[in-house]
Amino acid sequence: MSIFPADIEEQAKRIIADFSARKLMVATAESCTGGLIAGALTEISGSSAVVDRSFVTYTNQAKTDMLGVTEGTLAAFGAVSKETALQMVHGALYRSRASLAVAVTGIAGPGGGSAEKPVGLVHLAAKARAGKLIHREMRYGDIGRDEVRLATVRTALDMLVETARE
Structure with a gap:
């Protein structure tokens, strides 16, 4: 039994199977999710062939130190x-x-x-590495x-699948 809802577990299983077959590796850079994206992926047996690493960067300093987000941007x-x-995302790929x-x-x-930035606002x-870049601004609400x-x-798992499409 997974600690994640069934839909997330199923999506993670599909990603691990597909990316493993295609020899694609993933890195996550997480703030508000605190590692849950990597957790959902690593919940699946065989994920070590797909998940390279995860950066949990909750503070601004962590975003700067670990991912290279500039102080000017922040x-x-x-x-x-x-x-x-x-x-x-650029920092996660580079590192x-x-x-x-x-x-x-x-x-x-x-x-x-x-x-201006209500509860439920998330930027993903x-x-x-081959070049496709997508951004989504989600307003899930309170x-x-x-x-x-x-x-x-x-949303993040869906975006990984979308980004991997050739």
């Missing part, structure tokens, strides 16, 4: 922004052996939101911390 746009998500990476940064709640980026985090995992 000052100008904030941790929860398209710009930060894009720098996170790993992965062929693709996904990065997430957002406000899971219950606090921390504002009118996925990039293939649906509860656990649900925002799980919704983010679902």
Whole structure:
């Protein structure tokens, strides 16, 4: 029995099987999910052939130290922004052996939101080393911390699949 909901477990199983067959490796750069994306993937037997590494960068300093997000980006746009998500995904690829990476940064709640950046706002980026780059701004709403985090995992897994399409 998985610690994740059945739909996430099934998506992770499909990714591990497909990426393993295609010899694709993944890196994750996670803020608001705190490692749940990597956790969902590594829940699956055989994931060591696919998951290279995960960066859990909860603080701005961690984003800078581990992923190379610039202090200028954080000052100008904030941790929860398209710009930060894009720098996170680039940093994860640059600092790993992965062929693709996904990065997430957002406000899971219950606090921390504002009118401009409400609870439930998450920026996700996925990039293939070969070049395909996608960004999504999701506004899941104030649906509860656990649900925002799980919704983010679902979107991130979908984006990995989309990025891996040739």
